[in-house]
Amino acid sequence: MRRLFGKEFAFAHVLLAALVLVVTCMPNQRMVTVSYYPLLAGLAVIEVLYLLRLAALRRRGAFSTGPTDIVVLVWALFIVWDVCATKLDIAPTVIVPAPEAVFNVFFAQADVIGADIVSSVTLLVMGYAGGLALGVVLGIVCGWIPRLRAMFFPIANVLAPIPPTVFAPYLIVLLPTFRTASCFIILLGVFWPQFLNMVVRTSSLDAQLLDNARTLGVRNFTMITRIILPYVLPEVLKGLRVSLTTAFLMLTFAEMLGASSGIGYFISNANNYANYTNVVAGIIVCGVVVTVLSFATAWVQRRFTTWR
Incomplete structure (x- = not known):
């Protein structure tokens, strides 16, 4: 239990909190006409899958930092993506869409x-x-x-x-x-x-x-x-x-x-x-x-x- 939910686990959730704050509170430089709620729903799904994987490891008595390392990388990539594309608008507008727009596709279509x-x-x-x-x-x-x-x-x-x-x-x-x-x-x-x-x-x-x-x-x-x-x-x-x-x-x-x-x-x-x-x-x-x-x-x- 202690090894599965240690410093890496805490760091992953600090990154997740930072990502949510970036998405919801940081002002946009690029005009985004869709809601950020689909993106937050997608992040919630990833978080649930991550916790289920940790629970499965705990039941088997196994220990692996793999799931935490993966989710840390995912949160970091989302932060960079959203900051560069939506918040600062420094990424090419055409080929790097805002993550809010991408996740809205999953709901709209x-x-x-x-x-x-x-x-x-x-x-x-x-x-x-x-x-x-x-x-x-x-x-x-x-x-x-x-x-x-x-x-x-x-x-x-x-x-x-x-x-x-x-x-x-x-x-x-x-x-x-x-x-x-x-x-x-x-x-x-x-x-x-x-x-x-x-x-x-x-x-x-x-x-x-x-x-x-x-x-x-x-x-x-x-x-x-x-x-x-x-x-x-x-x-x-x-x-x-x-x-x-x-x-x-x-x-x-x-x-x-x-x-x-x-x-x-x-x-x-x-x-x-x-x-x-x-x-x-x-x-x-x-x-x-x-x-x-x-x-x-x-x-x-x-x-x-x-x-x-």
């Missing part, structure tokens, strides 16, 4: 942003799950059958480093909709690394274990589903977060091609009209969404690899 998040997450899950499943299944099959491994592994080594975005013009022409093309770009971004990893992992299976299975007359299908798949599953789960990051990068690009919804479209559309307030709001939404998805994949990894 909550329905639009919510629909874009649902659209993006749906597209991400389809492409991510498809690429992951195909990469695991085909990688195991090619890793298990020497002739297929000798044929496809060199090809995969050539194609994997090529960014899937290079194929975007062809996918748009060949596939029926922009959304299908976007899904396929995400799928390719996840598939190749997963495929290569599974081929290498499967081909490195303990030879003695395989010999024992062959002695018992185990067929290929049973070998793959009962021996190889459980062997490679921890590696698949361990790489979920890395694969997710790759998929999200592909998602953002894919939605800028010709989509009519999604977080990437929201940012791209705002950028086309030089609406940098919405651009910054979209970037923050991207960060929040990918953080939530990262925590979800970390939970899945812990849940299904408890034996580790």
Whole structure:
């Protein structure tokens, strides 16, 4: 208790109090036509999440200054941002919007942003799950059958480093909709690394274990589903977060091609009209969404690899 709520904790809240005073009491040099209440609500959400994290650490009997260090950095950045952009107006007006204006976007366009998040997450899950499943299944099959491994592994080594975005013009022409093309770009971004990893992992299976299975007359299908798949599953789960990051990068690009919804479209559309307030709001939404998805994949990894 004492270590979790010590000097660092007090300093973080001194910074938070200073930030609130700057936002509410310091006069503005830049004209801001929106209320600062959405910004204060956003700061309150961050503070609640910070306290919940400290409470979780306390329940586990763990100690880490990480959450406090992060929130101190966040409060300091907000102070600098608000002072430079709103209070002193020394930051470029067009490309550095006031934080009050950015957080007002979350409230004024909550329905639009919510629909874009649902659209993006749906597209991400389809492409991510498809690429992951195909990469695991085909990688195991090619890793298990020497002739297929000798044929496809060199090809995969050539194609994997090529960014899937290079194929975007062809996918748009060949596939029926922009959304299908976007899904396929995400799928390719996840598939190749997963495929290569599974081929290498499967081909490195303990030879003695395989010999024992062959002695018992185990067929290929049973070998793959009962021996190889459980062997490679921890590696698949361990790489979920890395694969997710790759998929999200592909998602953002894919939605800028010709989509009519999604977080990437929201940012791209705002950028086309030089609406940098919405651009910054979209970037923050991207960060929040990918953080939530990262925590979800970390939970899945812990849940299904408890034996580790």
